[in-house]
Amino acid sequence: MGKKIVIIGGVAAGPKAACRVKRLLVDADVTVIDKDSLISYGGCGIPYYVSGDVSDEKELRSTSFHMVRDEYFFEKVKGVKTLVSTKALSIDRGKKEVHSEHQETGEKAVLKYDTLLIATGSTPVILPIPGNDADGVFTISDLHKAIEIKDRIAKGKVGKAVVIGGGAIGIEMAEALTDLWGIETALVEFADQLLPRIIDWPLATILEKHLRDNKIDVFLGEGAEEIVTKDGRVVAVKTGKRTIETDLVIMAVGIRPQSGVARKAGLLVSESGAIVVNERLQTSDPDIYAAGDCVEITHLVSGKKFVAPFGSMANKEGRVVADNMAGIPTVFKGGVGSFILKAFELSIGSVGLSLEVAKAEGFDADFSLSSPSDRAHFFPGQEIFCLELIFDRRTRKILGFQGTGPLNDALSTRIDSAAVALCACATIDEFANVEMAYSPPFSSAIDPLNAAGYIADNLCADRMRQIPMEEFYRWMEDPSLHSDWLVLDVRHEQQSQPLVEQFGEEIWFPLPQDQMHERYTEIPKDKMLILFCNAGSRAFEIQVFLDYSGYRNTAVLPGGFNVIKRMGASWLSEGPQNNFSY
């Protein structure tokens, strides 16, 4: 036998590195140890297992050719030894040994290594609130928990559920509980929007409306303060504002890198608890690598370190580690945080920085918000999606991209393309000329991605000036502000009419685009004009014309009515224009 390779952690980065290094060094002695009895599973599939979309947990740990990835599989097919239910207690770096203990028998063992990989993953954060350990409180940390939750539901023990946390896992779990089991589900999020810091407010609000439309009670800006129990079982969740009865609590408020064994061994660990690695994913000990949720990597846009707890990232990192272990110097440059999520009939995703984060990071950040068709607008079945491009005005670099859309791959197409552009440090101009494949069943002659770049270019050149959606909502919601502004609705009259009737012409002034050249002198000159159409593009054209005609106090409402009706609003009266499923 050749080199002795030990890998602590058998979920994603660990098995990937093990199998790859075994292919590179066929005579190596590769051993994976994991404290759990179930290994190498698709953790991101857990919500779909709980929902019932995936009927058997074995499917989550099977190959595409239907072999379960268990000890037999790794031994016979991959030539990799696996020790399950085996916890790594400590690493003796001097002797190059891992000391382990069997979780059932208590048996201790010593594993010699030449090279070691720490792929210990992460643990879910547990809120330090009363009742957090009650029967019926779960985190989504491993397959056992998922099996237990599904078992409880299948036995009819769950009529009501509360999900704490409006991040990706919380939202996926809320859908799983509601959609396929009909459980009355509430979702509680401490921040005042869903997917905080990942998705900006307008698009997060579209998601929020969609969850509400699908019968999830969404409570934002409310922290869970207590889990009320009875006889040790959860019966309710108390927030600062209300008490929500429940039989089940899913706590999905984030993760923490699991770096105890690394820290104990004296390896460098960051303040946030992530193992520090170089570009080759080496820890501060050159014979020890680390990968997956337990490390921090470089964010290729902000340049900062971050923890990227994605199975996809873990697999990529695992491969890089294997190459380095086998003497093929390979670097992992970092990530851009590509993210996509299904929520009922909606897709939502992002990559890079949100506008909020980009501003906080000190960029001269601005955004283009658009609402184009996801394929040729004349092609049957086309749907609107909402896209936001975040860019730096000074350097013209792309900083991020995000969107919501119907449940198909149209959004994912643009997120992935933007991800490649972000990895390549693209500018607005490169983004605007990216050559997306065009055919009416798949896209538009001017792809939404390119169009987002065009808008950014117009904003940078101050040819276009816009009002953020937040500001527009604040104005609409407060009648005391109404005297200063005026919405100029440039759509067809039958489209503007319901809103004109609701608000009156002093607030909502109709002037169709094709009558603008003749009638623009009718527009009051003493008010700031909010230029309004369905998607924002006609509003921009009118802005250019009005600038030329001496009306310079104007702002386009980016994304227009397409965005607003998907966001919903208390100030928008019920009616056909507000009766909308994504």
Place this chain on the structure above:
Amino acid sequence: MGKKIVIIGGVAAGPKAACRVKRLLVDADVTVIDKDSLISYGGCGIPYYVSGDVSDEKELRSTSFHMVRDEYFFEKVKGVKTLVSTKALSIDRGKKEVHSEHQETGEKAVLKYDTLLIATGSTPVILPIPGNDADGVFTISDLHKAIEIKDRIAKGKVGKAVVIGGGAIGIEMAEALTDLWGIETALVEFADQLLPRIIDWPLATILEKHLRDNKIDVFLGEGAEEIVTKDGRVVAVKTGKRTIETDLVIMAVGIRPQSGVARKAGLLVSESGAIVVNERLQTSDPDIYAAGDCVEITHLVSGKKFVAPFGSMANKEGRVVADNMAGIPTVFKGGVGSFILKAFELSIGSVGLSLEVAKAEGFDADFSLSSPSDRAHFFPGQEIFCLELIFDRRTRKILGFQGTGPLNDALSTRIDSAAVALCACATIDEFANVEMAYSPPFSSAIDPLNAAGYIADNLCADRMRQIPMEEFYRWMEDPSLHSDWLVLDVRHEQQSQPLVEQFGEEIWFPLPQDQMHERYTEIPKDKMLILFCNAGSRAFEIQVFLDYSGYRNTAVLPGGFNVIKRMGASWLSEGPQNNFSY
């Protein structure tokens, strides 16, 4: 009024440039002239108009807010003058004048310009064969032709049709005729495969099988030699091999840039007939720009000039021209030839160079062919798609990417992402680490794009050796060659059994992967081994193990059975394993 801008051509690049330059220079006097009466239409939508998916031709020339883009629209909404049915006869560059003639009245006019754009598009190639001008022979050149074809069909005058040309338009038209009108359709292609030079043979064969499965008679390697007529009407098409009765002929054998007026004016025109422009899309006269199908642009992979007759390209170029006309220096670097096509329930697409073209261009080109799931393999509704990555072994640069898949956006996602990577001159290593957004409803933890990069990496390192699909098919089809090789089928026994029964163990030897370590000595040592599984990945793992075990005369069949069953083959017996709709 400011600058006088004249634009010859009113379909895609022309109107885009006109509207953009009018926004940049609001006081400019912008005039678009076109010899046709219908302008600014989505030409790529013609097949869907003929099929009936798009019911009215007006939809192809309407905006997303349902306004027809006619003279009124351009005047009132865009501030652009349009002169339809007006042909540009010549350009007097000294006087800066365009001389035109009205197509109906014969009235001549002179248009003064400060800056001129030539966006005259392309004309379909008409084969120089007898009968090419008969009644019932059409090219897909403009909306009038499309209206005439649909009219003929709707009147019940077309029972049979022949499409000449197996490129994108030919295939789309064949589908339109067959699928929605039930017309018996034959497709004749001179090359021995569909989409020659764009798609390599294995994937083109998948398309071919799919067209046949959808009742299109596909005749490859047959040139149309005569259009047989009776009383001036088409009645049949004669190829070198057969006579096909027909009521309608669609000739779709390519396009030629329309550069007559440019050439006559003494502007530089290439040998292929395309107008020569610089990166700012200026012709050899600095006051004259050209854009769209009539120019040649730089191919960003090969570095050569090419004509890219795509509406999407024309729009991008039109915008660049407008910027330059308005004094904003802007470059159009070139294209990578992104391409996507719907054919019944199949999507097929490519970007960059095909393997065949890359080799012809002198690259050290190689390919990775894979057949992964289009989303997590455990997610309901996942489907297999087939992907080919073309790369240069010496420089490790990505040269091209292509694929076939089910009719959703999964393929388009990867084509577009690869397009961005090609624009950024990505290497295999960058491609392998591109961060595609992962969630089970949208993709796999190891995205097919990354996996294609992994395979390329293994091929470059000679860790993987493969046999081209063409060679494998030649071997299977010729029993006289069978003694030298042996297929080693490493799948489950119930999967390999039908093929073992058909061919016998001397040709098709079953040995499941998980029994390999114990039983590999049973494998005959005197034969070249073709390693065979469903997708190619297990075959690769076995190759690594056999290399180590002293069996080095092996080759992986890339893409495996997933590709073969989609390609179909005369040597594959009918049965469940060959009974497959995409």
